[in-house]
Amino acid sequence: RGGGLVLGIETSCDDTGAAVVTTDGRILGEALASQADLLVQWGGVVPNLAQDAHAKAIDRVVAEALAKANVQEGDLSAVAVTIGPGLSMCLRVGVSKAREIARVHRLPMVGVHHMEAHALVVRLTEKGVEFPFVVLLVSGGHNLLLLAQDVGQYTQLGTTVDDAIGEAYDKTARLLGLDLKRGGGPALEQLALEGDANAFNFSVPMRHRQNCNFSYAGLKNQVRMAIASKSINAEVPLAEADPEDRRLRADLAASFQRVAVLHLEDRCRRALEWARKINPSVQCLVVSGGVASNQLVRSRLNYISQEVGLRLVCPPPRLCTDNGVMVAWAGIEHYNRGMTQPPPPIDETSDCW
Numbered sequence: 001r002g003g004g005l006v007l008g009i010e011t012s013c014d015d016t017g018a019a020v021v022t023t024d025g026r027i028l029g030e031a032l033a034s035q036a037d038l039l040v041q042w043g044g045v046v047p048n049l050a051q052d053a054h055a056k057a058i059d060r061v062v063a064e065a066l067a068k069a070n071v072q073e074g075d076l077s078a079v080a081v082t083i084g085p086g087l088s089m090c091l092r093v094g095v096s097k098a099r100e101i102a103r104v105h106r107l108p109m110v111g112v113h114h115m116e117a118h119a120l121v122v123r124l125t126e127k128g129v130e131f132p133f134v135v136l137l138v139s140g141g142h143n144l145l146l147l148a149q150d151v152g153q154y155t156q157l158g159t160t161v162d163d164a165i166g167e168a169y170d171k172t173a174r175l176l177g178l179d180l181k182r183g184g185g186p187a188l189e190q191l192a193l194e195g196d197a198n199a200f201n202f203s204v205p206m207r208h209r210q211n212c213n214f215s216y217a218g219l220k221n222q223v224r225m226a227i228a229s230k231s232i233n234a235e236v237p238l239a240e241a242d243p244e245d246r247r248l249r250a251d252l253a254a255s256f257q258r259v260a261v262l263h264l265e266d267r268c269r270r271a272l273e274w275a276r277k278i279n280p281s282v283q284c285l286v287v288s289g290g291v292a293s294n295q296l297v298r299s300r301l302n303y304i305s306q307e308v309g310l311r312l313v314c315p316p317p318r319l320c321t322d323n324g325v326m327v328a329w330a331g332i333e334h335y336n337r338g339m340t341q342p343p344p345p346i347d348e349t350s351d352c353w
């Protein structure tokens, strides 16, 4: 079985994820419980509700991942768990489950940084992604450009100064009265297919800033003002909107998306140039996080990578969003280099880490 089996646990935000992966990179079993219903009901993540949902789901999700892998807890070589960043109440649910398993079976543990897990999972699914590479992480909570020089060695090239792109997609989708059940981003991407991306001339953020940072709050406000000026009633769900109203919303979605992605392109072009000055052997641009499943994002970033002779690599969509596999794999990258922590004390009663 490739020498070892690592269980990964993820509970940093609104998905409870677990997976068993072999140390030579085979996914044996994975399970995920999402809180999509809560998100739609409350319009965002409410920490104590999210914590309750994790607490209810964690045992089942871990058991399901182990059962699919046909593995017993005692067969594991190590337990990896996300320790941050994220909602501390939620992180604690995963961490105490991981500690319990590690304590009972005397297993080493790996504390995983959530963004590192997003950044490294591509090395599990795609061949030939060697360090150094540039990573763009685009999710609901983060907008990050990193130069990954080795496991645990990252240089930050850029971050968001306000909203992350996924958050801007979600908020814009809400403004447009879209069905948020499958997530604001996918709903907006789908509606944008019907629209004219040049119908609204939104301005591209930070065009004159000589850095790699992102800003999406202004773009969202441009959409808000455009909606007000066109007197669209976004209280009416899209499915009930008349054809004219629907076309306007599609035009807004497409125009928003065009500019949101142009901003990504600008920042990535600059980051690739900068990264290659720091380390000329960069070969890949890795794009991960929930927004990496967006087709326009992928095709535009593929274009700008090829412009400078680099390869664009993205994890498969299901591994771009939060999941247990990426945590198990990041744990394995550490484990394979001997970077683990000892099992918790046998007589431990506290669950803090």
Ligand code: KG4
Pocket (backbone or CB within 6 Å): 013, 138, 139, 140, 141, 142, 165, 166, 167, 169, 170, 183, 184, 185, 186, 189, 289, 290, 291, 292, 293, 294, 295, 320, 321, 322
């Ligand atoms: O990585 P992720 O699952 O969770 C965070 O760590 O935030 O990312 C979720 C974000 C949400 O904002 C969601 O709307 C966005 O990713 N997203 C998309 C698409 N699929 C998910 N945004 C744009 N287009 C998509 N196809």
Ligand code: ZN
Pocket (backbone or CB within 6 Å): 114, 118, 139, 289, 321, 322
């Ligand atoms: Zn994430």
